[in-house]
Amino acid sequence: MESKKNISMRGGLRRRRAACLFVFWCFFLNATEAQIRYSIPEEMKKGSLVGNVAQDLGLDLKRLRSGRARIVTGESVQYAELRADKGLLVVRERIDRERLCGDVTPCSFTFEILLENPMELHPVTIEVVDVNDNAPTFENHHLRFEITESAALGSRFILESAYDADVGTNGVQSYILTPSDNFVLKQHVSPGGSKYAEMVLQKALDREQQPRLSLKLVAVDGGSPQKSGTVNIEIQILDINDNVPVFNQTLYKAKVIENAAKGTPVVTVNATDADSGSNGKVTYTFSKSKAGKVDLFHIDEMTGCISVKNQIDYEKDKTIEFMVEAKDQGGLSESTKVEIEVVDLNDNAPILNVMSFTSPISEDSPAGTTIGIINVKDQDSGDNGHVSCTIEGRVPFRMKSSLRNYFTLMTDADFDRESVSEYNITVVASDAGSPPHSTKRTFHLKVSDVNDNAPAFPVSFYQATLAENNSPGASVLRVSAKDPDENQNARVSYMLEPGEIGGTPVAEFVSVNAQSGIISALRSLDYEQIKRLDFAVRAQDGGSPPLFSNVSVGVLIRDQNDNAPQVLYPVQTGGSGPHAEMVPRSADAGYLVTKVVAVDVDSGQNAWLSYKVQQKSSPDRGALFEVGLHNGEMRTVRQVTDKDAVKQRLTIVVEDNGQPSRSATVVVNVALADGFPQVLRSEFADEDEREADERLTFYLVLALAVVSFLFVVCLLLIISVKVYRWRQSRVPYGSNLPVIPYYPPRYSDTLGTAGTLPHVYNYEACATAKSHVTNTQAVSQSLVSVDGSDADGPHDVKQMSTLVSQISLFVSIYFCVHGVYYGGALILS
Secondary structure, three states: OHHHHHHHHHHHHHHHHHHHOEEEEEEOOOOOOEEEEEEEEOOOOOOOEEEEHHHHHOOOHHHHHHOOOEEEOOOOOOOEEEEOOOOEEEEOOOOOHHHHHOOOOOEEEEEEEEEOOOOEEEEEEEEEEOOOOOOOEOOOOEEEEEEEOOOOOOOEEEOOOOEOOOOHHHOEEEEEEEOOOOEEEEEEEOOOOOEEEEEEEOOOOOOOOOOEEEEEEEEEEOOOOOOEEEEEEEEEEEOOOOOOOEEOOOEEEEEEEOOOOOOOEEEEOOEEOOOOHHHHOEEEEEOHHHOOOHHHEEEOOOOOEEEEOOOOOOOOOOEEEEEEEEEEOOOOEEEEEEEEEEEOOOOOOOEEEEEEEOOOEEOOOOOOOEEEEEEEEOOOOHHHHOEEEEEEOOOOEEEEEEEOOEEEEEEOOOOOOOOOOEEEEEEEEEEOOOOOOEEEEEEEEEEEOOOOOOOEOOOOEEEEEEEOOOOOOOEEEEOOOEOOOOHHHHOOEEEEOOOEEOOEEHHHOEEEOOOOOEEEEOOOOOOOOOOEEEEEEEEEOOOOOOOEEEEEEEEEEEOOOOOOOEEEEOOOOOOOOOOEEEEOOOOOOOOEEEEOEEEOOOOHHHHOEEEEEEEOOOHHHOOOEEEOOOOOEEEEOOOOOOOOOOEEEEEEEEEEOOOOOOEEEEEEEEEEOOOOHHHHHHHHOHHHHHHHHHHHHHHHHHHHHHHHHHHHHHHHHHHHHHHHHHHHHHHHHOOOOOOOOOOOOOOOOOOOOOOOOOHHHHHHHHHOOHHHOOOOHHHHHHHHHHHOOHHHHHHHHHHHHHHHHHHHHHHHHHHHHHHHHHHHHHHHO
């Protein structure tokens, strides 16, 4: 049921929205200012169309875009949005009329549409039409009354008024009282326009019959769909009290200043009761017809003095109206209206809103350039709300009042960013109240630079070292240049200047990172080929046009120990046999045998060579030779003795001084003899010959194994073939069993005998004696000829002897090969 009501309500809202949307045009005498007015229902969705501003103001879309058309308002919430590209005004935030205006009708809010170059201000007022989105509510859930049974017919009892946040026809329209046996409901309209109800006694009460009455009051609004609120009424019937209190005034008026202190008396109401005793004692209370308003005040129940209870704000309530009820002890009551006017004080400081502010501003901007538009408002009234704007301190700026409550912030002198790069501008907004209130707002303005400075390097020449054999991409050094300009003008990028190193473009050796200035090697460098790289780097800013400067860079290649020593003498050759140095047996200690000569293509300490003996020929009898640590000279350490071997073989190690070190070895053969160098040289070759014999023996053994394998395979193959042929020859001829010939079915006698014989009969005939079967002679003869193979018996013996002869031949060949192999091996050994 509720969903149907919501659907019908939304349909009513759409119809009302379509019916209520209209445009009011108001043109002032000033040609640059036009006022328009729209009317829309509340609770419209975001993005809903309010009106075509461009069409209604007579402006084209180009003017809206070039003038930077925008909405300016001093309120904290902006309910409308201007789409300058289409010239449409749409809803930006959901509008709640009750929250925006409360009970005030009509409800509207105003803002301005601001255009620049030239500046135009067009006020726009949007009236918000109420929709029935609130149901009537009562502040209390239960109302209690005490009425004497002697109450006269026609006695009136004021009921609590229902509160409906909606206005107009959507507000409370009527009340319904049920049941209505003793009371009838009368409805009234207060001077303020609100409706309230009274219960009027139409039937005498009888406490003895019915001491209590339970009624229900229903408040109904006039919206579509209709909404209602309910409160229960409990009536207790008392005894005789036939006079009601009477106020001496039907309307009480008073004034109170806003922000009055708590307890400040405002007005005193007075009512009298003609009854005596407790029935004539009157107490005062606030009527519930203005729920929320009476919370600002307190009333003394005995004296009727109304005083301030909570803070009163003129900006919220300029006039406060409520009802005061006087009730005697018998339950009779009377009401009167109290109207309090709130007097404004200068208790609000001006509010400063920035509509537009431009920062940074170029240093070449001329004087009189607009950098900001400021709107000021003061919620106070009269002189308390009159605001002026000034600039604090001595700065090259000034304020100009252009439109109502709008001020323009302008430059008043030329700028020099190198002298002052930024300004703090303090704008002071002051009202004309007593004492005055003011608000300050500080603006931080930066001065932007023009590209008038080239990047500068801190030095005129960069130098670095790089170890050779570097990995491609290794960082060499970083160049850095500074530009005193700002932003894009100060953004420095780096690049290589065109050039060559040894005929090769420098871009093939190094690269520079455009952002960081880090120079990296593109490939591995060799000190032995390139010892130095010289090139230039350009630093260029991002200005327009760009400015640049160059710096020279030198990179020294540092040598690494990447080459081993190379032995030049003695020459190590493998073809002509080892070279031997002759040392006479009569040589004394210190005799110069030879000199090992080696070189290292590296430089510095990586090329410093040292020599030492790694392997000695006769370690058991002490060293006979030594080699000079730095000169490589090989000399005898002691006198040569007869115990020393004729052949001496030494391994000399040549090592450089790099880290880590690299080395090379050379073998030096020394002959201790006084003559016959050729014989000694052949003796030194014995070791090499033994190595050759070992290799020859290996190849002979491998050849013998292959020949043996092939011999065995051939022998097995021949035997298999011979056996197969022998068995084939024995199968058809060597058996004594009768051979059964094959005859096709229905075999006929070849001699022309009458009738045919089955093949079974022919087989039986062949098995009987030859003399008893005359008509099958031809068949018998054929059978005898097939079976008579005994005459070929000597042929099998001949085949077997041939096989034995061939096997004997192969065995003889095998033993002959082995004899040749072992004979040759014996001769070689």
